[in-house]
Amino acid sequence: MALLEVENLKAHFFGRRGVTKAVDGVSFTVEKGEIVGIVGESGSGKSVTSLSVLRLVDAPGKIVDGAIRFEGRDLLAMSREEMRQLRGRRISMIFQEPGTSMNPVRKVGFQIAEAIRSHERVRHPVSTRWVHQRQVVCVWGSVMARGGG
Numbered sequence: 001m002a003l004l005e006v007e008n009l010k011a012h013f014f015g016r017r018g019v020t021k022a023v024d025g026v027s028f029t030v031e032k033g034e035i036v037g038i039v040g041e042s043g044s045g046k047s048v049t050s051l052s053v054l055r056l057v058d059a060p061g062k063i064v065d066g067a068i069r070f071e072g073r074d075l076l077a078m079s080r081e082e083m084r085q086l087r088g089r090r091i092s093m094i095f096q097e098p099g100t101s102m103n104p105v106r107k108v109g110f111q112i113a114e115a116i117r118s119h120e121r122v123r124h125p126v127s128t129r130w131v132h133q134r135q136v137v138c139v140w141g142s143v144m145a146r147g148g149g
């Protein structure tokens with residue numbers, strides 16, 4: 001089973017002057033341990049695809065079709081509380097302006113470890129090495145998700 005499956009995803013924005021089909025039938029999978037990059041010109045829907053995976057597309061935008069499965073579970077059918085449990089712990093997003101979300105004087109691995117530390121009660125210290133070995137399994141575009149753990 002793929003870690004993440006996105007199937008025929010459609011996320012549209014309903015504006016006064018019509019509908020913007022920001023994401024219109026995107027499909028991809030990410031296996032555990034795999035790194036997937038999504039490439040496209042500005043405005044082609046990379047960020048909206050990532051936001052959809054976290055179910056963070058807000059009005060006037062809406063996911064209108066498709067399926068998003070994380071470890072086989074349908075994210076689009078989850079309650080807000082179930083989604084909240086996943087966000088930051090199992091799936092997180094590094095937002096587009098890295099200067100505002102990342103500290104340029106710290107290594108990225110340290111900062112990912114820090115995020116896990118702040119979301120989970122782990123009994124042992126979360127080292128960067130531990131993150132590399134066990135936790136971080138995929139990064140795509142500006143989103144990273146992790147499996148195992």
Ligand SMILES: Nc1ncnc2c1ncn2[C@@H]1O[C@H](COP(=O)(O)OP(=O)(O)OP(=O)(O)O)[C@@H](O)[C@H]1O
Pocket residue numbers: 013015020021022023040041042043044045046047048049060061096
């Ligand atoms: N809140 C919003 N309201 C209306 N339209 C939006 C909104 N957010 C995004 N869009 C539209 O969705 C489309 C996809 O935008 P998106 O931000 O996903 O592009 P992107 O590929 O991430 O671009 P970039 O490389 O510049 O980051 C664009 O046409 C954009 O105008």
Ligand SMILES: [Mg+2]
Pocket residue numbers: 046047048096
């Ligand atoms: Mg973007």
